Amino acid sequence: MTHDADELERLYAYPATERPWVRTNFVSTLDGGAAGADGKSGSLGGETDTTVFALLRSLADVIVVGAGTARDEGYAHYAVDADLRARLGLSPVPVMAVVSRRLDIPEPLLVPDNLVVTSATTDPARLAALRGSVEVLALGDGEIDWPGVLAEFADRGWTRILCEGGPSLHGELIAQDLVDELCLTIAPILTAGAAPRIAHGTHGTDRRMELAHSIEADGGLLTRWVRDRG
Ligand SMILES: NC(=O)c1ccc[n+]([C@@H]2O[C@H](COP(=O)([O-])OP(=O)(O)OC[C@H]3O[C@@H](n4cnc5c(N)ncnc54)[C@H](OP(=O)(O)O)[C@@H]3O)[C@@H](O)[C@H]2O)c1
Secondary structure, three states: OOOOHHHHHHHOOOOOOOOOEEEEEEEEEOOOOOOOOOOOOOOOOOHHHHHHHHHHHHHOOEEEEEHHHHHHOOOOOOOOOHHHHHHOOOOOOOEEEEEOOOOOOOHHHOOOOOEEEEOOOOOHHHHHHHOOOOEEEEOOOOOOOHHHHHHHHHHOOOOEEEEOOOHHHHHHHHHOOOOOEEEEEEEOOOOOOOOOOOOOOOOOOOOOEEEEEEEEEOOEEEEEEEEOOO
């Protein structure tokens, strides 16, 4: 089944909210693997997943990614749909916010337009060194203060939040009930092995989600789930 660009834009439009809306985007195999045999997630998605992945970036004010994913998946520079962003009144490019405790950030991401998110109790020397090349948001004592981070995003007018993972960061946001929406591609693949799931953490929880849409594409499914807070 094919879906044109307008339809995908309508299906993935952010709701009009004044508070930050946290969307997460993941791909999973049929047996729950968040990475394929190569240890990466990029090989799991088909053509439509790739299109939607790019669309979600183009619709976001800020892309939040764990440093582990940025390192494993080789995050660097990225392109977005400039026409779409101009039409929607968005800034020319979304901000890339890399989340890290140890402040081990891939070199290509150390540019002034990006952001590093960490706790206020991280290594002060590393923090000072990093601040020479990139803006650092250091909030929280020991652990990152996520409500504080989202409040800071809201102050900057960033309400369209896209989190691209990975599973540790996703687990933390789920634990704090900060995930409003999950865009999940289910790839028609069985991977077995020791692949991680799309979220993990120290404590289990049950956050009920409602299906917003399901699209058949490339032999798999592109689904969108919204947090049911009712
Ligand atoms: N299937 C998918 O859609 C998908 C999406 C993304 C990633 N993945 C896969 O997931 C794997 C990586 O998993 P992962 O769990 O290591 O990813 P991750 O959450 O991106 O990385 C963990 C690292 O990110 C930082 N981090 C995450 N949460 C943090 C928090 N609350 N506070 C401070 N720092 C935090 C830490 O970085 P420091 O070590 O720098 O302190 C931590 O070691 C890779 O195989 C990747 O391909 C799959």
